[in-house]
Amino acid sequence: MDSKLQALEILKKQPYGVMGTVDGDKPYARIMTFIHDEDLTLYTIAPVHSNILKHVKHNPFTHILYGYEDHEDDVFLEIEGQVEQAEDTEKAMAVLQNYDRIHRNSFNEQHHVLLKIKPIRMRIMHTTRNEPLEVIIH
């Protein structure tokens, strides 16, 4: 199976990941809900008045850890990406649906923004193997 299909398999495993941003000289991260396209673009939503939104406006780079489940022989993704705001009600609704599926509460912010994450580099990591597998994105 080629690397892109393997990456898609991991993205399908679960609808959340840990998304890192930088504010000034400090790193921050939080658990976010995602959907993805077949071309490996990711989408998430953030409240209008959120730190993550402030961070990516100044520094659009993100690093996402995705798919780790704490198994003995686990496979997960390390995604370096660039974040931009997007307008797409359908995608925003799809993210909200995923959010409701995994949380016991609803996303309690009416005013949210859709964030689009274009991957710059993606690597498939194995907990028991040292060499990561580079995903051919394009």
Next chain:
Amino acid sequence: MTVEEHIRLVLDRASIGTLYIVQDDKPTGRYMTFKSDGATLYTVTDKDSAKLMAIEKNPNVHIILGYQPGTEYNYLEFEGKVTDVMDDQLRIKMRNFFRSVFQKEAAEVTLLKIEPSVIYLHTQDGSPAQKFVLPIQ
């Protein structure tokens, strides 16, 4: 139960988390195994790695520890700094622990000591995180 007691419960239960640092003005994270001593966290990284150089330049770190979706477990978020390990006794104790976890020789890894300035206690029921500020070291 106090916030401190809840934090202690997560620290006693969880050892896997994410560690984010800033490298070349970009965030970069990885999954790590942590061991706590009070509010201080310890973890190991490969010696002479690019990550280590980045940490020397900018010691600010962010950690999420103990997140387990599908459970009702709380999890923690730490803002802090990597500081040196000064205590040789503790260094040996921690290295022995990580050696048993990773089956690696102690000489191949470097121990990181992380001192948090703020800890957030997150619950999975959607209520706001509780902030716990630590005294300045």
